[in-house]
Amino acid sequence: MRLTLLGTGAAGGIPLYGCDCRDCRQALANLAQERAPCSALLEWGEHRLLLDAGLMDLHRRFAPGVLDGILLTHFHVDHVQGLFHLRWGPAAPVPVWCPDDPAGCADLLKHPGCLDFRPEMAHGRAWQRHGLHITPLDMVHSRPTLGYLFEHGGRRLAYLTDTQGLPAHSLALLQAGPALDVLVVDCSFPPGAEGRNHNGLEQVMAMCTQLQPARTVLTHIGHEFHRWLRTHSLPGGIEAGHDNMVIITE
Numbered sequence: 181m182r183l184t185l186l187g188t189g190a191a192g193g194i195p196l197y198g199c200d201c202r203d204c205r206q207a208l209a210n211l212a213q214e215r216a217p218c219s220a221l222l223e224w225g226e227h228r229l230l231l232d233a234g235l236m237d238l239h240r241r242f243a244p245g246v247l248d249g250i251l252l253t254h255f256h257v258d259h260v261q262g263l264f265h266l267r268w269g270p271a272a273p274v275p276v277w278c279p280d281d282p283a284g285c286a287d288l289l290k291h292p293g294c295l296d297f298r299p300e301m302a303h304g305r306a307w308q309r310h311g312l313h314i315t316p317l318d319m320v321h322s323r324p325t326l327g328y329l330f331e332h333g334g335r336r337l338a339y340l341t342d343t344q345g346l347p348a349h350s351l352a353l354l355q356a357g358p359a360l361d362v363l364v365v366d367c368s369f370p371p372g373a374e375g376r377n378h379n380g381l382e383q384v385m386a387m388c389t390q391l392q393p394a395r396t397v398l399t400h401i402g403h404e405f406h407r408w409l410r411t412h413s414l415p416g417g418i419e420a421g422h423d424n425m426v427i428i429t430e
């Protein structure tokens with residue numbers, strides 16, 4: 181499996197609109213230092229799944245037919261805003277697998293256009309797509325949200341965002357099997373911050389103790405945590421993701 185982190189920012193991203201701190205000024209001047217909305221591209225063999233759709237230039241990045249489909253974690257705006265533009269195109273229907281959250285986001289489900297929403301994702305309901313084994317996992321967030329365990333070629337990669345900790349039943353599913361090769365996980369806040377709906381670094385460290393992943397990559401990084409990372413180092417085995425980072429499991 182090859183996972184490319186297309187965006188690693190929390191809602192608001194880096195640069196944060198109107199912020200004059202050094203990091204935001206640098207990111208304004210240099211695209212490579214931006215943190216776009218949290219999303220990723222998973223590739224295996226000839227196949228590609230887009231994980232979340234918060235980027236606003238999906239039409240430029242992915243010509244019709246390039247993606248097998250889109251897999252959504254949840255319907256918060258920073259994870260689906262790119263779909264509002266795509267839906268009006270004359271493209272062939274694009275499968276969008278998602279949690280069963282009838283509220284969706286604004287009128288996205290009511291007027292899906294070329295998007296073929298399939299609200300079939302539910303905790304533990306594993307399925308396969310061209311040899312990729314996908315297990316949705318309940319997350320702890322302010323609306324129905326699923327993380328995903330991907331298994332292919334004997335490797336296991338979990339993409340867990342947005343979440344604050346993990347429910348016991350999700351932890352149990354992740355622990356049933358060999359240790360994860362890669363854990364990509366929501367870490368929005370620096371240590372000591374009063375976070376809600378998202379992990380801070382302490383929670384990620386606790387998760388690492390429970391799951392013992394070979395490699396942990398942080399995503400959904402908030403503004404203060406981004407600044408914290410500039411002057412602190414992370415514990416061994418944990419690294420901060422960045423936009424366009426490529427993670428290969430085989």
Ligand SMILES: [Zn+2]
Nearest residue numbers: 196199201204
């Ligand atoms: Zn700033």
Ligand SMILES: [Zn+2]
Nearest residue numbers: 254256321342
């Ligand atoms: Zn969210």
Ligand SMILES: [Zn+2]
Nearest residue numbers: 191256258342
């Ligand atoms: Zn989010």
